[in-house]
Amino acid sequence: MIVDAHTHLELPIPGVTPDPSRRRPTHMLMWAYEVMGFRNPLWRGEPPEPARVLIAAENQLRLSMGSKENLLRIMDRRGISRAVVLPIAPYSTSLQYLEKCRGEPRLIPFASVHPQGDWEKDLEYAMANGCRGLKIHPILQRIPPESPFLFDLLEAFKRYRKPVVFHTGEFDYFVPRDGYSSYGDVRRLEKLIAAFPDLPIILGHMGLYYPERALELARRHENVYLETSFQPLRVVKEALRVAGRERVIFGSDWPESDPAFALRIARKAAGDDVDLWERITSRNILSLIGG
Numbered sequence: 001m002i003v004d005a006h007t008h009l010e011l012p013i014p015g016v017t018p019d020p021s022r023r024r025p026t027h028m029l030m031w032a033y034e035v036m037g038f039r040n041p042l043w044r045g046e047p048p049e050p051a052r053v054l055i056a057a058e059n060q061l062r063l064s065m066g067s068k069e070n071l072l073r074i075m076d077r078r079g080i081s082r083a084v085v086l087p088i089a090p091y092s093t094s095l096q097y098l099e100k101c102r103g104e105p106r107l108i109p110f111a112s113v114h115p116q117g118d119w120e121k122d123l124e125y126a127m128a129n130g131c132r133g134l135k136i137h138p139i140l141q142r143i144p145p146e147s148p149f150l151f152d153l154l155e156a157f158k159r160y161r162k163p164v165v166f167h168t169g170e171f172d173y174f175v176p177r178d179g180y181s182s183y184g185d186v187r188r189l190e191k192l193i194a195a196f197p198d199l200p201i202i203l204g205h206m207g208l209y210y211p212e213r214a215l216e217l218a219r220r221h222e223n224v225y226l227e228t229s230f231q232p233l234r235v236v237k238e239a240l241r242v243a244g245r246e247r248v249i250f251g252s253d254w255p256e257s258d259p260a261f262a263l264r265i266a267r268k269a270a271g272d273d274v275d276l277w278e279r280i281t282s283r284n285i286l287s288l289i290g291g
């Protein structure tokens with residue numbers, strides 16, 4: 001049984017029109033990156049502007065593929081039994097994702113709330129109706145990681161005893177820059193992580209271009225979990241060394257990446273260790289969400 005801990009259904013951020021008839025991912029820079037096992041020989045850290053623009057455009061085309069049918073199809077092809085689906089409010093809501101997942105036990109919806117809505121009511125409704133965790137995307141939601149709202153949100157959320165997935169990693173998603181990428185700096189989450197030591201916090205993409213920062217947080221805080229999307233084998237192995245076999249979790253970020261690539265890296269990282277493979281690809285996330 002394989003569980004993908006990081007996927008999305010429809011995520012219509014500005015510039016993205018859902019297009020379920022698109023079934024093949026783009027084959028430009030992101031594909032080259034996937035094929036190289038997320039190793040990048042060309043630059044260190046964040047991409048230079050021309051590459052960033054290309055990746056942002058490619059990312060938007062890939063996001064337009066996000067639909068339940070397309071997700072279930074890729075899961076079948078890659079041998080994935082279940083997937084955690086992450087809405088990002090206000091672009092997609094817990095309610096929409098709950099509706100799409102109804103009657104489909106293979107899909108596990110998380111909640112997402114936005115400070116501009118009646119977030120306390122939204123959170124309560126989402127959790128009462130079957131959401132199994134909470135997604136926060138500081139960049140797309142334009143919420144500074146130090147904002148008092150996040151402390152209030154996690155204070156309200158902790159009673160559910162479920163995990164929180166943060167997007168981590170600096171990236172500007174739009175072709176003309178909109179300037180919020182620094183909200184993705186994983187180091188800026190440390191006060192929040194320290195304030196809720198009993199709340200499992202999953203760092204999505206493990207800090208993306210700066211995984212050493214996410215690893216440092218895992219070293220310092222027992223409640224930090226590292227999710228593997230976009231990370232090369234070397235980093236996933238290092239994550240296992242630093243955080244241990246119980247705190248590394250396979251995720252792909254489909255439709256932004258084909259799960260085949262992150263799965264291949266998980267398989268290499270686990271080697272012949274069946275227990276480790278099972279933990280990374282299902283047991284760790286299942287134990288956090290409960291079942």
Ligand SMILES: [Zn+2]
Pocket residue numbers: 006007008086253
């Ligand atoms: Zn994502």
